[in-house]
Amino acid sequence: MNISFSPPFIDQNVINEVVDALKSGWITSGPKVKELEAEILHLTKSKSAICVNSWTSGAIMMLKWFGIKEGDEVIIPAYSYCATALCVLHCGATPVMVDITDDLTIDPMQIKRAITPKTKAIIAVDLAGLPCDYNAIKSIIKSTRSRNLFVAESEKQQRLGRILLISDAAHSIGATYMGHSAALSSDITIFSFHAVKNITTAEGGCICLNLPGFFDINEEYTFLKVFSLNGQNKDAYTKSKGGNWRYDILYKGLKINMPDVCAAIGLAQLRQYKRFLLPARKRIAQKYCQLLSKFEWFISPSLKDHTRESSYHIFPLRIKDITEALRDQIIEDIVSLGVTVNVHFIPMPMLSYFRKSGYDIAKYPNSYKQYACEISLPIYPGLTEEDTDYIIDAVVNVVQSKMRNAKLMELSLIR
Template structure:
């Protein structure tokens, strides 16, 4: 039996170092707090890092998804295809444009939208595909891009989990027509709140910059700095969805440390994989050979009949007996009341997503976890599962 801890081990913690803290202090002391030089620097650095021509810093991945769809003119009467297994914001942004979200079932191995299901869901009303790189595992982008080319569809990648993910030696962020990233507090690169939209499309980038800041032709930094001019024009009734310099200050230093943070994530995931690979009733995450997994999440699946314990009982035991935090990613979006009432979706429409959802638990995975923390999680899961034999 493992020695149980009294202190709670959180499911997730951001890794904020002294450099990030000092950068925030320097930004506060600069007198410029809104969108300004730090945002511009972060955009340039992120674009160079992903290999994209443009990077537009925004207040969330949700904003990036929404603005990209709006900029492409997607609205009432249109349909947008996405995965059943994603966070609600992926679908909510589609709804907010006035379009209809069309969910497709996942590949039970990769947990990403199955390209065969995407192809089958295309109708004359389909205008876009939003593939979700779930947990940090890349989608089959060759198949998805081929479908998009065949039907002339816009491909907007949801890379909320995919900072650092690659697909066939290409960084996610440089493949589809546009890519949305998240820098939420739990993400691999964290600015508290925040997101980024990358694209090689000059016109799309220009539209999103304008839409993100009231529809104005220039931002405050370009109006109020020493080289600026007060004059601006409103080109469209836009939104307020820009990033500001305090967030970008964090992002700049998080990006500098991304390699070391990701190496630690990979190390932890590898230890989990080795520990659980041959344990009865447990299914470990699949890692595709054609790309690099970002390990945003470590999703373990529990088969109750074989493991002798249900997913919910495992979560409860980890929390109540071992003081370990976990989560579930995700309740499939079409299982939520709004989407069932509004669009008529049923759980039985998505058998692979349903099977995954009822079995999955996300274990703690973040760079500041110690080796002892990792071994404690492994020992606790092992105790609970083997104790049920």
């Protein structure tokens, strides 16, 4: 048996859509991107959607749009992929890391303690696909204390009049919060369409705008589309229509537009997401929980509660009362049986760049605790019943054996 961790979903529908893009003679930003944006709006019910070439570039653009600069602070969880912090650093600002709760999402109480007059934004990460506690976060942001601390230094900041809430929804397309699309729970939601995500465009991302009513969403969409194309007021598709060659550069923009040939992949997947791809992930997650829950060492991931339902992007298996070293041994043995597993994530303060920048994992004890016992299991539509049975057997056999040996070793040391 040889089971991959997260291969992209490529069926005949995807191939047909990509071939259609190739045969059209138009492969950079054009009609396929527009169609993908429309499908995302249909799925999320957002006010506007702007496709870009990655989550990271989209986040950088939105921080710049809000006027984030050197001297500003952006609150983020310590337990996330490095891009959550790097987008802040690329704007010259300081990522202020805080700890997480046991469900792997950012701790609202830690956010409250971290807010200062320098705080301009919060990036809340829907880790593994589970939405954060957005009502709690928004209550903090809109409190009198937070509003009084907020210092507006750009036109967008003055208009909003408070801290900006961005959802790092790299994992959570299709997740729900309070019975609605989770994308509606923040001012700005940014999806990733990287190769391993629930929906992929090979590389790519999408920004969903759900700003308050006093923002002109059409105006913001138009600005961001121009800004994402070097600040150029006409894209190549528009210029290709005879007589439209003359263009202007309106802003000091970025070059982060999504190509049509990439959008075609995501477009074909998104059209079957709610009907097939997302339910398939959910079934696998439920099977894992059902068959692993009989073991006392199994810590069930937070997948659904009275306010939230995950997108089932990652199945974060956590094992009770083990060390990081024992977790690593368990991973090695599972991989030796032909099952590729992963870890999501190494907390950022443990990574060389951030550690050398002064971040200390000791300040984020729950981030380390959750990381040290976490193993991400394969979860994707291509897994068969035989595959998932094999994965569960491999995990159970290895964990049982390793924990039994660890117990025997502990007893021998006591004697």
